[in-house]
Amino acid sequence: xxxxxxxxxxxxxxxxxxxxxxxxxxxxxxxxxxxxxxxxxxxxxxxxxxxxxxxxxxxxxxxxxxxxxxxxxxxxxxxxxxxxxxxxxxxxxxxxxxxxxxxxxxxxxxxxxxxxxxxxxxxxxxxxxxxxxxxxxxxxxxxxxxxxxxxxxxxxxxxxxxxxxxxxxxxxxxxxxxxxxxxxxxxxxxxxxxxxxxxxxxxxxxxxxxxxxxxxxxxxxxxxxxxxxxxxxxxxxxxxxxxxxxxxxxxxxxxxxxxxxxxxxxxxxxxxxxxxxxxxxxxxxxxxxxxxxxxxxxxxxxxxxxxxxxxxxxxxxxxxxxxxxxxxxxxxxxxxxxxxxxxxxxxxxxxxxxxxxxxxxxxxxxxxxxxxxxxxxxxxxxxxxxxxxxxxxxxxxxxxxxxxxxxxxxxxxxxxxxxxxxxxxxxxxxxxxxxxxxxxxx
Numbered sequence: 418x419x420x421x422x423x424x425x426x427x428x429x430x431x432x433x434x435x436x437x438x439x440x441x442x443x444x445x446x447x448x449x450x451x452x453x454x455x456x457x458x459x460x461x462x463x464x465x466x467x468x469x470x471x472x473x474x475x476x477x478x479x480x481x482x483x484x485x486x487x488x489x490x491x492x493x494x495x496x497x498x499x500x501x502x503x504x505x506x507x508x509x510x511x512x513x514x515x516x517x518x519x520x521x522x523x524x525x526x527x528x529x530x531x532x533x534x535x536x537x538x539x540x541x542x543x544x545x546x547x548x549x550x551x552x553x554x555x556x557x558x559x560x561x562x563x564x565x566x567x568x569x570x571x572x573x574x575x576x577x578x579x580x581x582x583x584x585x586x587x588x589x590x591x592x593x594x595x596x597x598x599x600x601x602x603x604x605x606x607x608x609x610x611x612x613x614x615x616x617x618x619x620x621x622x623x624x625x626x627x628x629x630x631x632x633x634x635x636x637x638x639x640x641x642x643x644x645x646x647x648x649x650x651x652x653x654x655x656x657x658x659x660x661x662x663x664x665x666x667x668x669x670x671x672x673x674x675x676x677x678x679x680x681x682x683x684x685x686x687x688x689x690x691x692x693x694x695x696x697x698x699x700x701x702x703x704x705x706x707x708x709x710x711x712x713x714x715x716x717x718x719x720x721x722x723x724x725x726x727x728x729x730x731x732x733x734x735x736x737x738x739x740x741x742x743x744x745x746x747x748x749x750x751x752x753x754x755x756x757x758x759x760x761x762x763x764x765x766x767x768x769x770x771x772x773x774x775x776x777x778x779x780x781x782x783x784x785x786x787x788x789x790x791x792x793x794x795x796x797x798x799x800x801x802x803x804x805x806x807x808x809x810x811x812x813x814x815x816x817x818x819x820x821x822x823x824x825x826x827x828x829x830x831x832x833x834x835x836x837x838x839x840x841x842x843x844x845x846x847x848x849x850x851x852x853x854x855x856x857x858x859x
Contacts, residue, residue: 430486433479440475443468515542515633517846519832522547522696522728524639524713526571529704532818533733534578534634536825540853544634545692546575547719549712551646551678554660556593556602560610567619567638569609571709576623577605580630620686637689639713645679646712659708663741673742675758676707678715685718693719696728698832701764703733703819706751707742714759724760729835733768733824736810736817740786749796764802768827770819772808778817805831826858 447468450461518541523530526549537544550567552558557568577587590605599607613622619641627636647657650671656662657679665671693699702710714720723730732755734748743751748769756763769792779789797804805827811820829850837847 430483433482433486436475437479437483440472440479443472443475445472447472515540517849518543519697519829519837519846519850520692520695521545521828521832522692522699524699524710525549525702525704526552526709526712527704528574529702529709529733529735529819530571531574531578532821533700533703533824533828534575534821536821536823537828538579538633539857540825540829540850542633544579545689545696546579546634546636547639547689547692547713548572548575548636549709550638550640551644551659551708551712553645553658556606558660559602560606564610564613565643566610566613567641567643569606569613570603572623572636572638573603573605573609575636576609576627576630576632579627579632579634579636581633582630586630620688635688635692637686637692639689639716639719640683640685642680642683644683644712644716646676646708647679648676648707649674659712662708663705663739666741672744673707676711676715678712683716685716690718690722693722693726693728696726697836698729698731698828699723699726700828701730701732701755703735703824705739705742706735706746706754711755711758714755720759720763723763729765729832730763731766731768731805731828731831732764733819734770735790736770736774736819737782737787738790743790744786745788747791747793747796749793749800751790752797752800752802762801766803766805766831767797768805768807768809768824770809771806772810774810774817775812778812778815781815782817822857826854829854 447465450465450468520543521537521541522545523533523537524547530546530548534544534546548571550571552568552570553561555570557570560566561568573590577590580587582590590603590608592604594600594602594604609622609626612626613619616622616625619638623636623638645657646659646662647655648662648665649655650665650669651674652671654669654671656665656669662673662676704710714723732752734751735743738744738746746754748767752764752767769790771792774789782788792804792806794804807823807827809819809823809827811818833847833850833854837843837850
């Protein structure tokens, strides 16, 4: 609606503007009487007070009905939006709580990271996902090879996890073509590829896609450089390519000794470093140990920033081992691998599942070469790492996944007690977060 349209006959706004003008005039006259004459009679005083009070009432009524008229005009213009005052009030309250939420940095990739982000976004809008860009398989690999862009798959999943979109939009962006030249390709990948084509950088493309989908927080690639993930086995054999590492048992069996990036010197995204420096809590994982979590730590500057950061550092350990990467690994084996690729003491807390898993699911995973990650409590505690155990699993389509809500609750409660509660300037933020936990958990 154009500005001039508000002044057409029948819109019912001019009368309230006129009333507001009368109110301003009444207050002005009332104040002028008081200022102009030092010695005033009782009648003059009463008249001045009456004019000021009347003016305030007129202005109040005019503002009330101008707002009501505007809302009605918008509602009758074909927009399907709810202008219910209670809902608007709740929405503003929700946004205020999210803005005051703790600064959380989640580092990883794959489905594990996006799962956790879905839970975190309801507690804070200050969530930053730092995502690996070493993927070279599937649809991401095809786009990476054909267009020379960074792999969009993990980035796409994290954006959708933090997005405020309708279910049909998320279904559309996750849709994979089943026929033709685009078979196996995700529409969300193509969307990000197209955004990359009209942007000056991949970073800008990610930011624009985040804006379009109303993302809560930020999604950042750990680097903008083209990298290749390589794994060295204990026998010295080297495998290059993220997609080949998990399948190396088919051609060359062996336990992974270390992983590294080519080229060796890789510049990190400065915004990722800044997010780590400002974080209240940093979460590594959940996700594939050698192909999702550790690759981020190999980028130059990331470990240095983590070491300098005063944030609480948490590792969310996988529930099951992963064939080709972590066969036979315990929780401490996961931690030790992370420390070997970064520095000792990088982890303060470890979130791990201690609940029972149905036997039929365990058998199914064992048939595929996976098993439950065993918890070696003594080794973990002797390393100075505190354990946060609990029921963190969710079963979907016979697949064991982390429960996004319970995982987020654990992270939020930890940062509330260790960071917000100890900072006098943020004590109100602490009560906001605890109250939100109480409402959503209860």
